[in-house]
Amino acid sequence: MNISLLIIIVFLVLSITLGLLAKRGKDMSMEQWAIGGRGFGGIFIFLLLAGETYSVFTLLGTSGLAFNNGAAAFYLLAFTALGTITSYWILPPIWKYAKEKNIVSQSQFFSVKYNSKGLGVFVALIGVVALIPYITILFKSMGILVATTSYGAISPTVAIWIGMFALLAYVMASGIHGSAWTSVVKDILIFFVILFLGIYLPIHYHGSFHGLFQAVKEVKPEALTLPSKGMSVSWFVSTVAISAFAYFMWPHNAPTIYASKSAKSFRLNAVLLPLYAIMVLFIYFVGFTAIVELPGLKNGDFALLELSMKTFNPWFVGIIGATGLLATLVPGSMMLMSAATMITTNVIEPLKPTISEKSKSLTAKGFVVLLSLVCAFFSMSGSETLATLYLTSFSLITQMAPSLYLSLRKTNTVNKFGAGFGMFTGVAIVIYVTFSKTTMAQLFPSLPSVIQDLNIGIIALFTNIILMFVISLATRKSHSFQTNTAPTE
């Protein structure tokens, strides 16, 4: 065994131990466990929300996209900056409503807001479906991390299994509360690793950032701007738009939002988060350095690790690998736990209200294992890059945005039927296009490339919005008939 792998394993054992220690002696109510009793202050909310944004995808997927597709990767920074400022208007009313109604999960929010258990079930399922590609990213990254840092001794498939068991062990040991400390360590590590790599690598190889881009211009000039076809300007604009509106739609963000003490912290976050997003710039530098230094590399998702192994001592590669590991475990556990919570409280419980606390917790754990197996399967069978999976997950989750945004208004023109059918259609379009590997160019060969290049998520979103309004209007009449006998407001 080499030193890099050893360091990664030490961090894994440490984080599982920390999780076990954190859990001991704590017996918490659902509200305590999931959202810390709604007592988190502004800075802590900032750290949590900022931290949730940075997973192992930031390290491997972002540098990979910059390596493979150059300027297309800039979409990540652009949507983060735009997405985070929506925090000012979107999050305070969400938080306030959740506080009034004692809401702890996203699907519960929908089910209470639209007064429909059915919609709650539905949102829980969509949330889980949207998390699948995201969790698949995490397993795939684990595979890449372990396979690369073992210098080929462990195959990617075995590495994915190891990664899956590591994540399961971590989730079972710690729960959400145990993640808090590991999360702090992860945020500090990822911050310094990104800054160090992004500053050291370009200067070491090219003297300055300007020198780096001059060198990229020599070997791959097309990497510095968007191409005229494919990931073109219209791809960029549509992708930034859907991702920005999807920014706070993730089921695993919801508990963090509800955990806040006041609405003011969300408005302050809108000031701070765009600055924090600039960290991604330094990951671009790593990807661009790899374009020049690793001309033979086929898959960009290996770029950061391969370049690090070429440049640094194995022990430092181990630190980078350990950072990647923590950046997998923390968000991974949050995603698995929030998916399991939504399924048990908003799908299983309404179907079988007599279920005991014990079998509820058992169901949740069984569901975590099942979901992990599905994602492990996808991460072994698919050849998609990390960035492709990331794009799919955002196209899916953004389908929740219209009915959530509109439900925050004083009078909501959308009803549960419109919200449900709209979301269903949007999600169905994205899933169909993803699995059949259809492109807009195949569907509409005669249209100009400006339209062909659009992100499929935005087509699905428009269909979703239109259906949402049409069905809400169509079902409103019969609905008001039924309620006519009830006293009017």
Added chain:
Amino acid sequence: MKPYYLLAVLPFIAILGGAAFVNKVEPYVLGLPFFLFWIILWSVLCSIIMFTIYQLDPLNKGSEED
């Protein structure tokens, strides 16, 4: 709806509407290709704009909890 909230529309116009016009390498600014510089610039401006709105908005005065 307060009129200064409209300031927050500017970054959307600059990034979504501006992409077609700034998708170029030159001029380099701070060593960065122009397209990348534009996005960094607007990330910083996002923060400055939101700070301005935060300061102007009476919601953030005092310590009320909503």
